Amino acid sequence: MPKKITVRHIERCVGCLCCVMACARERFNTLSVDQSAISVIAAGQTAYYSIVVCRGCKDPVCLRACPSGALRKRKGGGVILDKSKCDACGLCKDACIIGAIKLDSQNGMPIICIHCGLCVPFCPHGILEMEEVES
Amino acid sequence: MRIIDIDLTKRRVKVVEDSKLNQFLGGVSLATELFTKSCDPKVDPLSPENVIVFAIGPLTAAYPTAAKTVAMFKSPLNNELGESYAGGRLASAIRFSGYDGMIIRGKASHPVYIAIHDDSITIKNAELLWNLRSVFSVGRILRDAEPQGPGRRSFIRTGRAGDRLIKYSYVNVDNYRHFGRLGLGTVFGSKNLKAIVVEGTQDITFPDMKAYKKVYKTIFNHIKDSDDMDKYHILGTSAGIQPMNVIGGLPTRNFSSGRFEFADNISGEYFAENLLLRKIACSQCPVGCIHVAYLRIPYKKEEYDVETTFVPYDYELLYAVGSNLGIENASDVLRLIEITDRNGMDIITLGGILGWATDAFQQELITHKETMGVVFEYGSTMNYLTAIELIVRRANEFYETLGEGLDACVKKYGGKDFAIIIGGQTPAGYFTGPGSIIGHLIGQRHSHLCNAGYSYDQKHLGKELDYKDLVDSLVKEEQWRQVLNSLVVCLFARKVYNVSRSLESLNAIGLKISKKDLINLGQETYRKKNEWKIAAGQKMSVKHLADRLFSVESPHGYIEREFIQQAIDYYSELTSFPLE
Ligand code: SF4
Ligand code: SF4
Ligand code: SF4
Numbered sequence: 228m229p230k231k232i233t234v235r236h237i238e239r240c241v242g243c244l245c246c247v248m249a250c251a252r253e254r255f256n257t258l259s260v261d262q263s264a265i266s267v268i269a270a271g272q273t274a275y276y277s278i279v280v281c282r283g284c285k286d287p288v289c290l291r292a293c294p295s296g297a298l299r300k301r302k303g304g305g306v307i308l309d310k311s312k313c314d315a316c317g318l319c320k321d322a323c324i325i326g327a328i329k330l331d332s333q334n335g336m337p338i339i340c341i342h343c344g345l346c347v348p349f350c351p352h353g354i355l356e357m358e359e360v361e362s
Numbered sequence: 363m364r365i366i367d368i369d370l371t372k373r374r375v376k377v378v379e380d381s382k383l384n385q386f387l388g389g390v391s392l393a394t395e396l397f398t399k400s401c402d403p404k405v406d407p408l409s410p411e412n413v414i415v416f417a418i419g420p421l422t423a424a425y426p427t428a429a430k431t432v433a434m435f436k437s438p439l440n441n442e443l444g445e446s447y448a449g450g451r452l453a454s455a456i457r458f459s460g461y462d463g464m465i466i467r468g469k470a471s472h473p474v475y476i477a478i479h480d481d482s483i484t485i486k487n488a489e490l491l492w493n494l495r496s497v498f499s500v501g502r503i504l505r506d507a508e509p510q511g512p513g514r515r516s517f518i519r520t521g522r523a524g525d526r527l528i529k530y531s532y533v534n535v536d537n538y539r540h541f542g543r544l545g546l547g548t549v550f551g552s553k554n555l556k557a558i559v560v561e562g563t564q565d566i567t568f569p570d571m572k573a574y575k576k577v578y579k580t581i582f583n584h585i586k587d588s589d590d591m592d593k594y595h596i597l598g599t600s601a602g603i604q605p606m607n608v609i610g611g612l613p614t615r616n617f618s619s620g621r622f623e624f625a626d627n628i629s630g631e632y633f634a635e636n637l638l639l640r641k642i643a644c645s646q647c648p649v650g651c652i653h654v655a656y657l658r659i660p661y662k663k664e665e666y667d668v669e670t671t672f673v674p675y676d677y678e679l680l681y682a683v684g685s686n687l688g689i690e691n692a693s694d695v696l697r698l699i700e701i702t703d704r705n706g707m708d709i710i711t712l713g714g715i716l717g718w719a720t721d722a723f724q725q726e727l728i729t730h731k732e733t734m735g736v737v738f739e740y741g742s743t744m745n746y747l748t749a750i751e752l753i754v755r756r757a758n759e760f761y762e763t764l765g766e767g768l769d770a771c772v773k774k775y776g777g778k779d780f781a782i783i784i785g786g787q788t789p790a791g792y793f794t795g796p797g798s799i800i801g802h803l804i805g806q807r808h809s810h811l812c813n814a815g816y817s818y819d820q821k822h823l824g825k826e827l828d829y830k831d832l833v834d835s836l837v838k839e840e841q842w843r844q845v846l847n848s849l850v851v852c853l854f855a856r857k858v859y860n861v862s863r864s865l866e867s868l869n870a871i872g873l874k875i876s877k878k879d880l881i882n883l884g885q886e887t888y889r890k891k892n893e894w895k896i897a898a899g900q901k902m903s904v905k906h907l908a909d910r911l912f913s914v915e916s917p918h919g920y921i922e923r924e925f926i927q928q929a930i931d932y933y934s935e936l937t938s939f940p941l942e
Binding site for chain 1: 650
């Protein structure tokens, strides 16, 4: 069965950014907070961190928003980007209101989670999991 | 190396690129080079001529726990070299904005803050932030004023103690971490500097990403799976309260005892079971040692109104305004931490001063007249809260003096016999034996609590101590810590970053350096700092140590002044450090 990433225990997050850095390092081969498909954002002293990553939609709104057919459905949910077709218009980013799509500051193309799971073992507190989904 | 160089008097911002600095690697070694070249040792710490240096290291943001920034300045508290470390998001924010360090000189004509967003560095008006009641409000306002980069930005700022030049004001980093000791916040205040915001978007790649990933993973897994770091995550540093009390090394009521009968009430276990709200980590740190408690204070009881605040706690704080002031319950300790933190003062220094004041009041060296009616009494939280408010308000001559530090208090009111001050400041919370005192005296990072002295004491419990061996091992350890602080990794992870691991992690990001050169760098940094300290007029002395330190039983029995003197003499022989 295909899998997708899921944030299992958002309340337990300590805000270390290890997952953010892991996606940048393991998937994008760089040391960065921005070149990463997962973000962790502090919500002040009172609330817990928001961990923002693609939910793996079955019928993705980001895909529907893309005017140039650069996104296709990923097996198990979410989307796969075809860079050769992407115009860097950012409409997918606007459509995903949970904020799971970032735009690359260099080329304007979307940075989207591909549910590879590379970041999961780098959360020291077991907050991220790979979840099986019916295909 | 890319260094930001700011002159607040001239409102001039420069970015200097200098490859000659690369030999210093980063962190404390880089900071020492920048600081000693730009700050005259004889300078008045509160004059515009004092200089603040910040530096990060080659491992910053790249490896687990490499999340510390070093600050260097001349301390207004003891007129010596000020060196302080803080975690939070600052180090990685400096890295991702593309710099290795920062120098701040001069004095602004009015309150300002510095905003760094990648290449844009601006000096902005901070008049509206001056004298705010809470250091946390300063953070909240800045978060809205500088909204870029949530998740990776850092806000460092002073509280109103800094604005009012209380000599032991701290700099708060991202709410829960601090450049705590030796008055960096006071130096900020003297420069009319309120805050620094850092945020950047650079990406970094290393020549051999595969090698880097491999070493990263090894270190990450070591930290995650071994017990070496467990104690820091589980209970945090406050895990030490119980064991320290058991061996009789927990300073209690201004060091009049090493055992606190209410230690159970303020132990790490008690906090974790009853008051712990959450744990937080510095950027890139898998440990997450920051423990935050909630403090609930009902007011207008009949209407069920409550004030709720969030208070970070650590071993040192629980000692300083807990056992050392005879405070019997956890919530009261939190109240004292909260008010000190909110006003932006170093809690360890404040705790020492209040301890002295309590004894001085009991012995009638000071009276109601000086204290404006406040009764200084061990265990009385409400009275201490009032006193702290009065210190921040600089309410009269007495409270002004309390704001000047313990040395000033003793000069004015006496009470030297019980003024617990070692090497120019109130010590960390370990009354473990001679090592803890000698470690403080000869430790280079006076600001820092972790000198190896008290662990030496604990390792040698029940054994006769040899002062030469003690001094030799402290010097050796301190020199090695110069290396760790050049990388800059968290010293809690010092067992993880041993010599070979340190070399491996440097090599994997393309920095080839030999073991010999690395060790040399530590020794050279150590030597250079001592040189500056000596030029600033620092002398080693045993005379200033309070009699109380020698008349209370430590886990090594009664400590002998003579032993400390021998150790200092020997240290002076080794390093040519002048004696008083
Ligand atoms: S990017 Fe957003 S809209 Fe697209 S699949 Fe993921 S969660 Fe759904
Ligand atoms: S699952 Fe893969 S792409 Fe998604 S955030 Fe984790 S590492 Fe990045
Ligand atoms: S690695 Fe885990 S604890 Fe750390 S920021 Fe990510 S989700 Fe939170």
